[in-house]
Amino acid sequence: MSEVYFYHLQNQPLEKVLPTLIEKCLERGWKCVVQTQSDERAAALDQHLWTWRDDSFLPHGTDKEANASEQPVLITTTEANANAADVRFFVEGASSENLAGYERAIHLFDGNDPDAVDNARAQWKSAQSAGHTVTYWQQDEAGRWQQKA
Helix, strand or coil, X not given: XXXXXXXXXXXXXXXXXXXXXXXXXXXXXXXXXXXXXXXXXXXXXXXXXXXXXXXXXXXXXXXXCCCHHHCCEEEECCCCXXXXXXXXXXXXXXXXXXXXXXXXXXXXXXXXXXXXXHHHHHHHHHHHHCCCEEEEEEECCCCCEEECX
């Protein structure tokens, strides 16, 4: 069973939170895959991870590249795990019922979007029903993540 984390984004956008979480995963020696729902969003995240901070380098690629299996961080729109990732990030409502083989699955959802909140609730119930360990994280005013459930 996987650990499934839900990050409720309200004070910071995905573009700030995702790279920080990816860095933490890479520090642990974990490979990551980021699943989104559109090619346009995947391309935007690909570009963003190259330039998100001057003092950081996040080695990554997309599943459209020939060397996708070698990437420490892979951005995709599919459920495939082409780089044998340990952690799977779901953004903008992307989801999968198959979490086999992952240490952790992380859902990042926009708390200011009622549809995203409803989708996250449905994903929470699904993960819980499947027997995964599920936790919910929310930011306080100082930007620190607090476990709420």
